[in-house]
Every structure is written in structure tokens, then in C-alpha cells.
Amino acid sequence: xxxxxxxxxxxxxxxxxxxxxxxxxxxxxxxxxxxxxxxxxxxxxxxxxxxxxxxxxxxxxxxxxxxxxxxxxxxxxxxxxxxxxxxxxxxxxxxxxxxxxxxxxxxxxxxxxxxxxxxxxxxxxxxxxxxxxxxxxxxxxxxxxxxxxxxxxxxxxxxxxxxxxxxxxxxxxxxxxxxxxxxxxxxxxxxxxxxxxxxxxxxxxxxxxxxxxxxxxxxxxxxxxxxxxxxxxxxxxxxxxxxxxxxxxxxxxxxxxxxxxxxxxxxxxxxxxxxxxxxxxxxxxxxxxxxxxxxxxxxxxxxxxxxxxxxxxxxxxxxxxxxxxxxxxxxxxxxxxxxxxxxxxxxxxxxxxxxxxxxxxxxxxxxxxxxxxxxxxxxxxxxxxxxxxxxxxxxxxxxxxxxxxxxxxxxxxxxxxxxxxxxxxxxxxxxxxxxxxxx
Amino acid sequence: xxxxxxxxxxxxxxxxxxxxxxxxxxxxxxxxxxxxxxxxxxxxxxxxxxxxxxxxxxxxxxxxxxxxxxxxxxxxxxxxxxxxxxxxxxxxxxxxxxxxxxxxxxxxxxxxxxxxxxxxxxxxxxxxxxxxxxxxxxxxxxxxxxxxxxxxxxxxxxxxxxxxxxxxxxxxxxxxxxxxxxxxxxxxxxxxxxxxxxxxxxxxxxxxxxxxxxxxxxxxxxxxxxxxxxxxxxxxxxxxxxxxxxxxxxxxxxxxxxxxxxxxxxxxxxxxxxxxxxxxxxxxxxxxxxxxxxxxxxxxxxxxxxxxxxxxxxxxxxxxxxxxxxxxxxxxxxxxxxxxxxxxxxxxxxxxxxxxxxxxxxxxxxxxxxxxxxxxxxxxxxxxxxxxxxxxxxxxxxxxxxxxxxxxxxxxxxxxxxxxxxxxxxxxxxxxxxxxxxx
Numbered sequence: 031x032x033x034x035x036x037x038x039x040x041x042x043x044x045x046x047x048x049x050x051x052x053x054x055x056x057x058x059x060x061x062x063x064x065x066x067x068x069x070x071x072x073x074x075x076x077x078x079x080x081x082x083x084x085x086x087x088x089x090x091x092x093x094x095x096x097x098x099x100x101x102x103x104x105x106x107x108x109x110x111x112x113x114x115x116x117x118x119x120x121x122x123x124x125x126x127x128x129x130x131x132x133x134x135x136x137x138x139x140x141x142x143x144x145x146x147x148x149x150x151x152x153x154x155x156x157x158x159x160x161x162x163x164x165x166x167x168x169x170x171x172x173x174x175x176x177x178x179x180x181x182x183x184x185x186x187x188x189x190x191x192x193x194x195x196x197x198x199x200x201x202x203x204x205x206x207x208x209x210x211x212x213x214x215x216x217x218x219x220x221x222x223x224x225x226x227x228x229x230x231x232x233x234x235x236x237x238x239x240x241x242x243x244x245x246x247x248x249x250x251x252x253x254x255x256x257x258x259x260x261x262x263x264x265x266x267x268x269x270x271x272x273x274x275x276x277x278x279x280x281x282x283x284x285x286x287x288x289x290x291x292x293x294x295x296x297x298x299x300x301x302x303x304x305x306x307x308x309x310x311x312x313x314x315x316x317x318x319x320x321x322x323x324x325x326x327x328x329x330x331x332x333x334x335x336x337x338x339x340x341x342x343x344x345x346x347x348x349x350x351x352x353x354x355x356x357x358x359x360x361x362x363x364x365x366x367x368x369x370x371x372x373x374x375x376x377x378x379x380x381x382x383x384x385x386x387x388x389x390x391x392x393x394x395x396x397x398x399x400x401x402x403x404x405x406x407x408x409x410x411x412x413x414x415x416x417x418x419x420x421x422x423x424x425x426x427x428x429x430x431x432x433x434x435x436x437x438x439x440x441x442x443x444x445x446x447x448x449x450x451x452x453x454x455x456x457x458x459x460x461x462x463x464x465x466x467x468x469x
Numbered sequence: 470x471x472x473x474x475x476x477x478x479x480x481x482x483x484x485x486x487x488x489x490x491x492x493x494x495x496x497x498x499x500x501x502x503x504x505x506x507x508x509x510x511x512x513x514x515x516x517x518x519x520x521x522x523x524x525x526x527x528x529x530x531x532x533x534x535x536x537x538x539x540x541x542x543x544x545x546x547x548x549x550x551x552x553x554x555x556x557x558x559x560x561x562x563x564x565x566x567x568x569x570x571x572x573x574x575x576x577x578x579x580x581x582x583x584x585x586x587x588x589x590x591x592x593x594x595x596x597x598x599x600x601x602x603x604x605x606x607x608x609x610x611x612x613x614x615x616x617x618x619x620x621x622x623x624x625x626x627x628x629x630x631x632x633x634x635x636x637x638x639x640x641x642x643x644x645x646x647x648x649x650x651x652x653x654x655x656x657x658x659x660x661x662x663x664x665x666x667x668x669x670x671x672x673x674x675x676x677x678x679x680x681x682x683x684x685x686x687x688x689x690x691x692x693x694x695x696x697x698x699x700x701x702x703x704x705x706x707x708x709x710x711x712x713x714x715x716x717x718x719x720x721x722x723x724x725x726x727x728x729x730x731x732x733x734x735x736x737x738x739x740x741x742x743x744x745x746x747x748x749x750x751x752x753x754x755x756x757x758x759x760x761x762x763x764x765x766x767x768x769x770x771x772x773x774x775x776x777x778x779x780x781x782x783x784x785x786x787x788x789x790x791x792x793x794x795x796x797x798x799x800x801x802x803x804x805x806x807x808x809x810x811x812x813x814x815x816x817x818x819x820x821x822x823x824x825x826x827x828x829x830x831x832x833x834x835x836x837x838x839x840x841x842x843x844x845x846x847x848x849x850x851x852x853x854x855x856x857x858x859x860x861x862x863x864x865x866x867x868x869x870x871x872x873x874x875x876x877x878x879x880x881x882x883x884x885x886x887x888x889x890x891x892x893x894x895x896x897x898x899x900x901x902x903x904x905x906x907x908x
């Protein structure tokens with residue numbers, strides 16, 4: 031396990047990170063061969079160890095919380111940082127859940143026999159070395175390790191310096207169990223977390239790191255995705271919309287709007303803007319604004335929304351349409367038509383989750399066909415975009431990019447595939463015309 | 470259609486490229502809604518137009534060939550650049566073939582009903598705007614346009630300046646047909662090809678270009694993949710191996726080796742190294758070296774191979790083990806065991822295609838389990854790694870990366886997916902504990 035509280039020199043830090051990546055790559059070659067039984071036993075043993083050694087974890091966490099308080103960390107972040115017996119139990123339960131999930135490694139995705147008799151199979155294989163760059167919450171350390179290991183990968187964890195002691199204790203416990211089970215000691219490693227440069231070294235470790243997944247705020251995600259030269263998966267910024275169509279059932283629309291905004295306003299699948307078809311606005315808006323007021327939500331409205339009035343209504347700025355408030359705020363506009371709603375979403379949406387409330391079949395079909403996002407809901411809350419809700423059993427993050435994975439990412443998304451071809455001495459005839467190679 | 474022979478200023482060039490990308494994005498939103506019937510009619514009409522307007526294409530091509538000769542272009546490249554009535558017919562046939570393939574757009578990849586009754590579906594959607602950066606051969610212009618359009622995407626083509634006239638004529642003809650069929654004029658666009666900066670602007674057009682696919686030599690691939698800030702798919706460098714195991718049937722091994730190396734030595738799936746288990750080396754090597762000699766292949770051998778001797782055998786340098794010769798050259802070594810062969814491939818392979826020749830079940834299982842590459846062959850030539858051979862019907866390139874696509878890429882690989890959820894006013898209960906969000 032690699033971690034350091036020494037402030038290493040620039041070159042030393044780079045060496046540390048690349049060395050950890052090399053060791054992770056060797057560990058990954060072995061982990062790729064591990065059977066599901068082995069991995070599941072490991073996950074259960076990890077869960078038990080976390081609970082048994084809870085006191086060590088809590089002691090380390092107390093040091094982080096004390097450091098946080100001393101440096102003036104806001105209570106909200108202190109809460110995200112803090113562990114408890116219950117939260118440790120939840121981490122352990124998360125590992126046990128992952129153990130119960132099907133192993134994606136080795137799954138035959140497709141296969142067939144070619145005209146010449148060559149038997150072809152496309153099978154799932156681990157990605158190899160997965161890097162996770164994350165902020166704040168120590169349970170990500172355990173959740174990410176469990177998911178990546180179950181999918182046969184080695185993991186490099188680069189957490190927040192504010193959780194250094196907690197993460198160090200967690201990784202030490204997990205690694206002890208890994209070694210006890212005869213698996214490579216470098217399967218789970220913690221990277222230095224004090225210098226931003228360690229992130230840069232991780233995300234540019236081409237040939238060593240197979241994918242890097244950022245988990246955190248827009249700033250972290252953007253920094254990783256823009257600077258990575260290894261494959262990166264863009265997660266989570268959610269400027270999600272709820273569009274209330276002309277034919278919407280008003281009670282349904284109100285329920286969905288409130289749930290989408292106010293259930294968990296700080297998560298990426300929370301609605302940040304709602305659009306109302308002008309034909310239903312007179313009936314819908316007063317009730318919507320009142321209910322949002324009751325939930326403590328400030329509405330940033332366009333002229334037609336502001337005109338309806340309300341003490342929780344302010345005029346929207348241009349930036350509000352692109353804003354991911356992550357708070358009890360929501361932008362609101364009246365639109366002339368469904369195409370106008372689609373156009374607004376195309377202009378301002380972040381490709382996360384977009385919902386329509388409607389009774390009209392054609393409207394539902396048009397909206398689902400024309401809105402391009404990771405998830406499109408018809409008569410359902412945006413809050414459902416979640417790996418657990420989708421039945422994946424666990425989730426490493428929610429991708430908003432289009433390649434490799436889109437939407438909630440579960441175990442299969444932590445794998446790649448390879449083709450296997452079985453022949454009896456098959457060779458390819460002749461020599462095709464020079465212009466038909468695709469290389 | 471955008472192209473220019475003017476040497477635009479730096480800023481003008483950037484504006485041109487980004488403007489083309491914006492127009493492609495608008496075109497893509499429309500193309501995403503096109504039915505298969507519409508797209509197939511378009512492809513057939515394009516095929517017919519290419520043949521009918523063949524003389525225009527050939528005249529433009531003659532200008533490129535003349536320019537090439539004048540600037541001292543080697544005959545091999547002149548050949549790759551040259552078009553003929555037959556080659557135009559082949560391009561047209563390629564489009565007709567694509568028209569006959571299933572439309573990936575709209576395919577329901579998976580779906581189920583959640584415990585709460587919410588109906589979930591994951592459907593295929595176009596990626597959106599696809600950028601192709603390619604060298605040399607004008608038929609890539611047509612092949613790439615056909616595949617990307619069939620998968621519902623708009624395409625930005627950045628070809629080689631040596632094929633400028635040919636590509637301009639081709640794109641003009643394709644675009645005329647697009648417009649005649651009522652589809653967006655900007656569905657297929659050619660980008661300026663004289664200034665390397667146009668590539669840079671294309672591959673950094675975040676928010677406009679959804680993926681960029683390089684088609685060409687290692688230098689071009691590397692430049693694109695390393696500098697792109699939009700998603701890029703790493704194609705084709707093939708340092709492919711053939712491993713002749715102790716239990717291999719010698720005649721089979723010879724056939725596979727010769728076919729893997731000499732059938733088409735300049736393509737990415739050609740074998741560049743062969744490894745021989747020491748237990749079979751004495752029997753296999755003399756015959757292998759002789760047959761390779763007969764095919765005009767120079768063998769760059771390790772000490773044990775050189776010791777066998779032969780006028781076509783030279784001592785291998787360290788670099789030879791990583792070399793993609795793309796010529797009638799092959800590196801060769803004797804290995805002590807199957808694990809040693811696997812280790813060598815892990816060290817030097819480029820993740821393209823690796824083959825084992827063996828009669829032993831365990832050896833086959835171990836090799837296919839432990840070698841991680843886009844394609845692993847058992848008793849079959851490396852030359853089979855090809856979209857056409859794999860039954861995909863057509864191929865945009867062969868990916869050697871692990872995310873999104875790996876191995877030959879057909880129509881489905883030019884798509885993304887989105888989740889659709891259908892409810893009846895479903896909302897998500899309660900408010901989960903603060904530490905269980907994945908955002």
C-alpha cells in the first residue's frame with residue numbers, strides 16, 4: 031500500500047505514482063484470472079474486517095474530523111467526512127451486496143460460427159487498472175474498491191487530503207484482507223493526496239492506467255476529463271429538466287416536480303429547471319410555485335413565471351438556465367410548444383436526465399426520440415437515475431458521456447471485452463485488393 | 470460542404486472548423502430521427518451517383534495523382550491514391566452493403582420492469598458528430614461517410630491534402646444526394662486539409678464533436694489520441710504475435726504463420742513476431758525459416774533462432790520486439806514455456822491480435838485466459854481480425870483500446886445508448902442517508 035504524509039519532491043511524487051501504477055498493472059494481470067468464488071470470499075472477508083476493526087477506522091476518522099474543524103471546514107462537509115459505526119456497517123453491507131452480484135468477467139456477450147467454421151466469441155474482461163479521483167466521503171474508498179475488484183481490476187485511489195487518515199486506515203484493512211487471501215498486495219492502493227500533481231501523474235499514466243473515473247464536483251470532473259491522457263469517464267453534472275406538457279395530469283406533474291427537485295437537491299439527478307407548456311401554465315404554475323415555496327425552493331423564473339408571482343420567485347439570469355444549483359433552487363420557464371422544450375433542453379441540458387410529464391402518446395414518443403441524454407423519463411421523477419434504482423445492484427458513478435458507458439455505471443461498465451476465435455488451422459484466403467484494408 | 474484551397478489564417482481556420490462542427494451538430498439532431506428506410510435509400514442513391522458521376526471523380530483524382538507524381542510521391546502511395554472505374558464500383562458496392570445491414574439505431578439493448586413497476590429500456594442512439602482523420606486513400610471518404618450516416622451520425626472528414634481534389638469531388642457528389650433526399654446539407658462535410666491545425670481544432674472541439682477516429686499510420690493515430698480532448702478511439706497499431714506451442718501440429722503452424730505474416734504484410738493484423746516453444750523448435754524452426762524465405766520474409770531472430778541459420782535470418786535488435794514492420798519482416802524467438810510466451814506478449818504486444826497454435830486443451834485455455842488483446846486466436850490466422858471476416862458486414866476501423874469498442878468496429882460501435890424509463894407518475898420514496906449518493 032502506498033501513501034505518504036511527507037511532501038515528496040516533484041520528481042519523487044511522479045515516481046511514486048507511476049511505480050504504484052506499475053505494481054497495479056502487475057496485480058491486475060493476476061486479478062483478471064481470479065474466479066468469482068475467490069472474489070466474493072474476499073469481499074465478505076473485507077466486510078467483516080471493516081466491522082471488526084471499526085475502532086481503528088473511527089480513531090483515524092476522528093483525527094480527520096478534528097483537523098477539519100481546526101481548519102474551519104463547514105459543518106456540511108464535516109458531516110460528509112464523518113464516519114460512525116452505522117456508516118461502517120453500511121460500507122460493509124455495500125461490499126456484501128457486490129459479492130452477491132453476477133460476475134461480469136467471462137460473460138459471453140455474443141458469439142457465432144462464421145461461414146468458414148471459425149468459432150467466434152466476444153467475452154468480458156476486466157479493464158485492468160482503474161483510477162478513482164474523489165473528494166470528501168471516505169465510503170467511496172470502500173465502495174470503489176469493492177466494485178473494481180469484483181470486476182477483476184486493480185484500483186488506484188486518490189482521495190481527498192481531508193480524509194487522509196480515514197482512507198489510509200480503510201485501505202490498510204482492505205489490503206490486509208487481500209494479502210490474507212493470497213491475492214496481490216497491490217490490488218488496492220492509496221495514492222498521495224496532498225499535492226494536486228499526484229492527480230496529474232495518475233491521469234497521464236498512459237500504458238499503465240486503463241481508465242480514470244472522477245467522483246466529485248464539476249471542478250474536479252472537468253479537471254480530470256480535460257487533462258487526462260488516459261481514458262476518462264465523465265461523470266455526473268446534472269442540469270436536469272422536468273417538462274410539463276400541455277396534456278399533463280397536474281397532480282402527477284406536481285408530485286414528479288417536487289420529488290425531482292426536493293427529495294435530494296444536492297445529487298446530480300436532481301431537477302434544476304422545469305419547463306411548462308403555455309397551454310397548461312395558467313393552471314399549473316400557481317400550484318407549482320406554492321408547493322415549491324412550501325418545500326423551501328426558490329424559483330428563478332422567466333418573465334411569464336415571474337408574472338405569476340410569489341415570495342419565492344426571482345427573475346432568472348442568463349446563467350441560471352445552465353446552472354446546476356445543487357440546492358433548493360430551480361429555474362423555470364414557460365415554453366410555447368414541445369419542440370421549444372426540446373430545443374431548450376438541447377441548448378442547456380448536460381445530458382444527464384430529462385423528464386416529461388404528459389398524457390399524450392405522441393408527445394411521449396417525440397420527447398423520448400428527440401431528447402438525447404443518459405436517461406429520459408416519461409411520467410417519472412428524475413431521481414430514479416441511479417444504479418441501485420435501475421437494478422444494477424451497485425454503482426460506481428453516473429456517466430454523462432456517450433462512449434463506453436452512459437448513465438448509471440455498474441459492474442459491466444468496469445469491464446472491456448475481447449474476441450476469441452477458435453479454428454482448426456483456419457487461414458484467410460488470397461490477398462484482397464490493396465484498397466480494401468481498413469488500417 | 471466545407472472545403473477550401475485558400476490558406477486561411479490561423480483564426481479563420483479555427484472558425485471554419487468549429488463552424489462546420491456546429492453545423493454538423495445541428496445536422497446530427499435531424500439525422501438521429503431518420504428511419505432506416507430513409508437512410509438505406511440515401512445510401513443506394515449515393516452508390517448510384519458515384520458510378521454515374523465517375524468521370525468527375527476520375528478527373529479530380531487525376532489532378533491529385535499528377536500533383537503527387539510532380540512532388541515525388543512513391544509509387545506505392547500513388548497506387549493507394551489512384552482511383553479507377555473498378556475502385557469506384559467497389560466504393561459504391563460498399564455503400565450498398567451498408568444499406569443492407571441492420572440499423573443499430575433504436576435497437577433495444579436491454580430492458581426490464583423494476584420492482585416498483587417502472588419500465589426501463591436501454592436503446593441505441595447515434596453518437597452524434599463523428600470526426601474521421603485519415604491519410605491517403607480516397608475510398609475512406611466514402612466508406613466512413615456510409616457507415617457513420619447509416620448509424621445516424623453527421624460526419625466531419627479530414628483527409629489527406631494529397632487526395633484533396635478526389636475527396637472534394639466525392640463529398641460534393643455525396644452531399645448533392647443528401648440534399649436531394651431532404652436530409653441536412655451538413656450531414657457530410659470535408660474539412661480543410663492543408664494545415665495540420667485543422668486536425669487540432671477538430672479533435673479539441675468539445676461539446677461539438679462526439680468522437681474522433683484516426684485512420685492511418687502510428688504517427689497519425691498517436692497524434693490524434695494524445696492531443697484530442699474529445700473522445701477518441703485508438704485504432705490499429707498491430708504488433709501481433711503467433712505463438713507455436715509445444716504440442717502444435719507443425720503443418721498447421723506453418724500455414725498459420727505464413728498466412729499471418731505474408732498474406733497482407735502492410736495491414737495492422739499482420740503478425741510481426743512469432744514465438745516457438747523450445748520443445749518444438751528443433752523440428753519447427755528449420756521448416757519455418759525456409760518457408761518464410763520462400764515468401765521473401767526476413768527473420769529478425771534471437772540467438773536460438775539465428776543459430777538455426779538461413780540467408781534470410783538476421784540478429785534481432787531490442788527494438789524489433791516492439792516493431793510493427795508492416796513489411797516482409799518478422800521477429801522470432803524461442804521461449805521456454807507458455808507462461809514465457811504470455812509474458813513476452815504482455816511486454817511487447819500492442820493489444821491487437823495474438824494467436825496460439827496448439828493441440829493441448831489446457832494450453833489453449835491458459836493462452837486465451839491470460840493474453841489480453843482485442844482478439845485472441847486459437848489455431849487460426851491473425852488475418853481474421855477484420856469486420857468483414859467477423860460478420861459485421863463493414864468496418865470503420867479496428868480499435869486497440871479497451872473502452873467503448875475493442876477489435877473490429879462496425880455499426881453498433883458508432884452508437885451510444887440512452888435509458889428510457891416509463892412510469893405512471895412514479896416518484897422515489899424518502900430521502901436516502903446523506904452518504905449514499907454516488908455524485
